[in-house]
Amino acid sequence: DSGVTQTPKHLITATGQRVTLRCSPRSGDLSVYWYQQSLDQGLQFLIQYYNGEERAKGNILERFSAQQFPDLHSELNLSSLELGDSALYFCASSVDVTTYNEQFFGPGTRLTVL
Amino acid sequence: GENVEQHPSTLSVQEGDSAVIKCTYSDSASNYFPWYKQELGKGPQLIIDIRSNVGEKKDQRIAVTLNKTAKHFSLHITETQPEDSAVYFCAARISSGSARQLTFGSGTQLTVLP
Numbered sequence: 001d002s003g004v005t006q007t008p009k010h011l012i013t014a015t016g017q018r019v020t021l022r023c024s025p026r027s028g029d030l031s032v033y034w035y036q037q038s039l040d041q042g043l044q045f046l047i048q049y050y051n052g053e054e055r056a057k058g059n060i061l062e063r064f065s066a067q068q069f070p071d072l073h074s075e076l077n078l079s080s081l082e083l084g085d086s087a088l089y090f091c092a093s094s095v096d097v098t099t100y101n102e103q104f105f106g107p108g109t110r111l112t113v114l
Numbered sequence: 115g116e117n118v119e120q121h122p123s124t125l126s127v128q129e130g131d132s133a134v135i136k137c138t139y140s141d142s143a144s145n146y147f148p149w150y151k152q153e154l155g156k157g158p159q160l161i162i163d164i165r166s167n168v169g170e171k172k173d174q175r176i177a178v179t180l181n182k183t184a185k186h187f188s189l190h191i192t193e194t195q196p197e198d199s200a201v202y203f204c205a206a207r208i209s210s211g212s213a214r215q216l217t218f219g220s221g222t223q224l225t226v227l228p
Contacts (some may be wrong), residue, residue: 058213
C-alpha cells in the first residue's frame with residue numbers, strides 16, 4: 001500500500017458525459033501528479049500540482065482539467081468523454097518537486113466510456 | 115522533450131535465470147532514472163532508481179546500470195522467481211526547469227516460467 005488513495009476504483013459512463021476522479025496523496029506529500037495509462041500509449045503524464053498550484057502540464061487534453069485543494073487532495077475532471085478516453089488513470093504523489101523525489105502511485109481508477 | 119524507448123516489450127525466462135530490460139533516453143539533461151514494477155490491478159511501484167552521477171546500483175537481486183555517454187540504462191534481475199512476473203517500466207526525469215515530471219518507457223511484460 002503506497003498511501004495514495006484514489007476513488008472510485010471503477011467508473012463506467014457514456015460518451016459526452018463528465019466525470020471526476022479523486023486522489024488523496026500520502027500524508028505529508030505536497031505534490032500530486034496525474035497519469036493516463038492506455039494499452040497503446042503506456043503511462044502518459046497529464047498534469048502536476050504542488051501545494052495547490054499547477055506546476056507542469058503534459059499531454060492533457062483541453063477537455064480535461066484538474067485542481068489541488070487546500071487539504072492537498074486533487075481532482076481530475078474529464079468532460080465531453082470519448083471512447084478513446086477509456087483508460088486507467090493514476091495519481092501519484094511526492095514530498096516536493098526536487099529531481100530525486102520518489103513518486104508513489106495510487107491503485108488507479110479504471111474509466112470505461114461506452 | 116524527453117523520449118524514452120524500452121526493449122523488449124515482452125520477456126519470458128525460466129525461474130532462476132536472469133532477465134535484462136534495456137532503455138534509451140534522448141535528452142542528455144536527464145539525471146534521474148527510476149524503474150517501476152506494476153503488478154496486475156495495481157499502480158506502479160518503485161523498485162530501484164539511479165542518479166546520473168552513478169554507473170551502477172544494486173539491491174539484492176536487482177541491479178541497474180547507466181551509460182550516460184550512450185544514453186542508455188538497463189535493469190538486471192538475477193535468480194528470477196515467479197513473483198517477479200509483472201510489467202516493468204523505466205523512466206527518466208530532466209533536471210532543468212521547474213517541472214520534474216517523469217517520462218516513461220512503454221513497458222516490458224516479464225513472465226517467469228516455473
